Amino acid sequence: MDGQLRFDGRVVLVTGAGGGLGRAYALAFAERGASVVVNDLGGDIKGIGKSSTAADNVVEEIRKKGGKAVANYDSVEAGEKVVKTALDAFGKIDIVINNAGILRDRSFVRISDEDWDIVHKVHLRGSFQVTRAAWDHMKKQKFGRIIMTSSASGIYGNFGQANYSAAKLGLLGLSNTLAIEGRKFNIHCNTIAPTAGSRLTETVMSQDLLDALKPDYVAPLVLWLCHESCEENGSLFEVGAGWIGKLRWERTLGAIVRQKNQSMTPEDVKANWKKICNFDNAFKPQTIQESIAGMIEVIHKIDSQEGVSMNHTSHAVLETTSAFNRAIGYKLPQQTFSYSELEAIMYALGVGASIKNPENLKFVYEGSSDFSCLPTFGIIPAQKSMMGGLSEVPGLNINFAKLLHGEQYLELYKPLPRTGQLTSESVIVDILDKGSGLVILLDVYSYNGKELICFNQFSVFIVGSGGFGGKKTSNKAKVTVPPPKRPPDAVLTDTTSLNQAVLYRLSGDWNPLHIDPSFARLGGFDKPILHGLCSLGFSARHVLQQFGNNDVSRFKAIKARFTKPVYPGQTLLTEMWKEGNRIHFQTKVQETGNIVLSNAYVDLVPTSDDLSAKVSSKDGVLRSTLVFEEIGCRIKDVGKELVKKVNAVFEWNFTKHGQTAAQWTIDLKNGSGELYQGPARGSADTVFTLSDEDFMDVVMGKLNPQKAFFSGKLRVKGNIMLSQKLELILKDYAKL
DSSP, X not given: OTTOOOOTTOEEEETTTTSHHHHHHXXXXXXTTOEEEEEOOOOOTTSOOOOSHHHHXXXXXXXXXXXXXXXXXXXXXXXXXXXXXXXXXXXXXXXXXXXXXXXXXXXXXXXXXXXXXXXXXXXXXXXHXXXXXXXXXXXXXXXXXXXXXOOHHHHHOOTTBHHHHHHHHHHHHHHHHHHHHHGGGTEEEEEEEXXXXXXTTTTTSOHHHHHHTOGGGTHHHHHHHHSTTOOOOSXXXXXXXXXXXXXXXXXXXXXXXXXXXXXXXXXXXXXTHHHHTOOTTOBOOOSHHHHHHHHHHHHHHHHHSXXXXXXXXXXXXXXXXXXXXXXXXXXEEEEEEEEOHHHHHHHHHHTTOOTTSGGGHHHHOTTSTTOOXXXXXXXXXXXXXXXXXXXXXXXXXXXXXXXXXXXXXXXXSSXXXXXXXXXXXXXXXXXXXXXXXEEEEEEEEEEETTEEEEEEEEEEEEETOOOSSOOSOOTTSOOOOOOOSXXXXXXXXXXXXXTHHHHHGGGSOOOGGGTOHHHHHHTTOSSOOOOHHHHHHHXXXXXXXXXXXXXGGGEEEEEEEEOSOXXXXXXXXXXXXXXXXXXXXXXXXXXXXXXXXXXXXXXXXXXXXXXXXXXXXXXXXXXXXXXXXXXXXHHHHHHHHHHHHHOXXXXXXXXXXXXXXXXXXXXXXXXXXXXXXXXXXXOOSEEEEEEHHHHXXXXXXXXXXXXXXXXXXXXEEEOGGGGGGHHIIIIIITOO
16 A cells, blocks of 8 residues: 555564553554564453463464564563563564553542552553663664553543552653653654553443444554654653544743742732733743743843743743744654756856866766766755755744855765765754844755765854844854964865856755845845855865865865855855865955855865875884874864863873883863873873773774773773763764
């Protein structure tokens, strides 16, 4: 069936699957290709007794229809055993449906300790045990889908079910936290509160009502939430009888009942009670940060003046901030970009490649023996997400007509195929308040099949949308780096044609600002301007030509800030500085001297000749020296930022054949940070001693640092906990 959501290759564990909802889930997953573990203890609705019959019957039912299933008869409290059945039978675990449950209904005063404990053990503790047993497996495979089963009793309360209600609402809290912790591992956790006919409800529902509330009417929601294409995470749904509704918390605007330097009394609360309980224009927090943000705003208001009230303006700011906070983490719809040599050639011509330079033939002629896509062509597939998807983000109510491209980062993991189809996945990673406007950081990952080809980060500035009280900086932003303070090592120029923007827009940026004179005047320009990404393409070509021998396999990454416009026909001048395998550059308009691309760089992949020249057995250079040279470059670039984050001095002693061969000190406590050869000039916070060979094995991921420490290969003196901060240097900043 076309468009059917399939689960081929997935392994699903359903607890309490011997009947009712669990059976419906198991059958539905199996019908769509999943391998199913049918867990059921086989007891009655009070949790008494044990039998294999219920699980076996469902397994047999699945197998008769050609599906794959195995049974498990363990209690969900033995989560490890339950999950082990999936691993032994099918080799992995992808989806967990926590459905097992029992009832011990009593009015509150009649609930015994046993009634309370066993309900919590099955519902809450059982879901915890099963999910925990599956969690690490899901993390390693970067995929997991988890369903917690709550209840209307847990949400609203119900007479005679205090034990059951408490456990069911506890599952919602567990689910919300797992959704946060699992997000970066592509593990999603959602909660359902189903109303369906089952063993637990058949004693209180008529047959007609049971027929209308078939478990089959709940299963479709569960399957959708567990499909790999579903991005829902951390949500709560009521479902039954063919109806589905999403729930969220709601909070009144409330009232500030305290004044600065004055006491707060119950009478103050009474006087403001109607306002406290008024749900008109209610606020809908979705994260703990949003909840706390309201309290912080109140504190600021009280501290700033005598006698304040939470007025509509401050709530509007809170609403705006919360809406933007909710947008962070939002994943835009996937975009697919198919291209042939034609699109690659059109792009190359758009950024100035020309047969006037014979070396450019490989970029504009498909018959060339080494035909290649220019590396910055990797921006084009990702740009579609930025141009079309941002305006569709819920709650992001801003004027996109005032969008400016602020900065761009591109990293290639391998050269772009000469033809192909790239699928781009985009996520808003941060929103910053710059006062005069806001900045949206959009990360875009582009894949060829399942292989990650390139990564883009778009930094877009929305004029006039700032001042909402958000943060001004983000550690998720790819930083720009100023060029060295010396004359450039090389300069190349290219004159753009009057039709440059006309040609470049054929690669997909159809903004009339770049071709329509009347539209350009509305934007405050005398005439149409050149695309900023077009200028970036010119400069990237210059760097690759000057320092990479036009070899696209040498290109690793580029970062630049757009500062001023370029008019078609003007001459672009690229000034370049070589610092190891990083080429700093800035681009100017030759006619005016205006800098149009600033604080920019291209990272090149070192050649084997580079490495062999540096690491020569004749000169006795240690391999660790290469790493510290790279660390030194990064400290020059972002030393101040590292000092703020790390605040420590590290001393390294490297041995060769049992003798000390080199010493290095990384000072990230003083000034702007410093790397120098030799012991620490003062006292080091942490001192590391290990061989040059073992150090390189750690850096390259061949040797686990903890194993090196416990085996005695790595000796540490001083504050060992500070070693955790080294990841900032060795991974995030040194790119190792």
